[in-house]
Amino acid sequence: MSTKFKGNLDETDLFIIKRLCEDSNTSLASIGDELNVSPSTIHKRICRLKEGGIIERFTILFDPSILNLKTIAFIGIELERSALVGKKKDEVISKLLSMQEVLEIHETLEPFDLLLKLRTENVDFLREIIGDISTIEGVHTTNTILTTKKILETPLKYETIKDLGDIRRG
Amino acid sequence: MSTKFKGNLDETDLFIIKRLCEDSNTSLASIGDELNVSPSTIHKRICRLKEGGIIERFTILFDPSILNLKTIAFIGIELERSALVGKKKDEVISKLLSMQEVLEIHETLEPFDLLLKLRTENVDFLREIIGDISTIEGVHTTNTILTTKKILETPLKYETIKDLGDIRRG
C-alpha cells in the first residue's frame, strides 16, 4: 500500500537510511567508507530508495517556536452516525486535511472516531479552530485534550534501525 | 527557553528554512538565486541558524513501515498523587523517555496527567508496552486509544512559513 519499492532492503540500505536520518548532509564518501563501498554505490542506493518511495525527501528539523506555534492539543472527534462511513466521512476528513493547524488525523475505535493533533499559536486560536471543527457537517462532538508542556516529540527513534530481521517486501 | 539565537529572524532566514524543509539538498546557489543574494550569504545564514539552534539538523523523512512499526496508539496516563510533582514524577518521565516505542510525551491537565504517543510493530507488542508502563512506580492508570488508520501525520506544515509578522526574539 505505501511503497512501490521493488526488492528487499538490505543491511546497506538500512545503514544509509540511519546515517541520513542522523545527518543528511553526510557525504556519500564518508558513508561509503563506513560500509567499505564506493560513493557511487551509496549514490545509486539513495536514488533507488528515493524512487521507491522509501526516502520521502531530504529536509531539516527546525525549532517550531519560530512559527509561534506553542500550543499543542489533541482533539477526539465523535462523528454523527451518518458520517461514520462513505462520502460524508470523506468530506469531514478533507475539511480537516485543509486546516493548517491540523497535523495529524487518526481513525480510532474508542472512545472517539477520529483523533487529531493540532498546533496553534495560543489557546485563543485553538478555541477558534475547535469552533471551526465542531461546525463541520458530520462532526457530532469534540473533546479537547490541551497539553501544558511538551516533554518529548520525535517523529521516529531512528536508533531503532539496526534489526535487519524480516524486512521483506514484494 | 528554547533557543540561544541572537537577533531576529528576517524574511531571508524564513525563506531559507522553508526551502530547506522542502528539500534540504537544494544548493546554496539556487536558494541564493531565488533571493538574489550570493551562495556565501546563504551559507552564513544557515551556519548562524544551526549555531543558534533554529535548525536542529539535516535529516530525511522515510517510510516508517520499513521498520514494521505499523501500530500507532495514544496513551493517557493518570499519575498517583504522590507522583504529580517532584522526584517521583521525574522518575516516571525518565523511564518513559527510555522506551523506544514512546515517541511523544505531553503534560496535560484533563482528563489525564500525561499523554503519550507510541509506535509498535503490532497490537501484541503494544500490550506488552502498556504492561510495562502500568507497572512504573507512580503510574496510577493507563487509558489506551488505539488507532486503526493513519490519515495524516506530519511534523509541521511548513507552508505556514511566510507570515514574517512579529517573529522577534531577544
Add this chain to the structure above:
DNA sequence: AGTGAAACGTTCATTGA
C-alpha cells in the same frame, strides 16, 4: 559494484559597501 573524470557545490579569506 567500482573507477575515474567532469560538473557541480561548498567554504572561506579577502574585499568592498
Add this chain to the structure above:
DNA sequence: TCAATGAACGTTTCACT
C-alpha cells in the same frame, strides 16, 4: 556589520568497466 567575490577544495554524477 553585512554581503559579494573568487579560488581552493570537496562532493556528486555518470559513462564505462
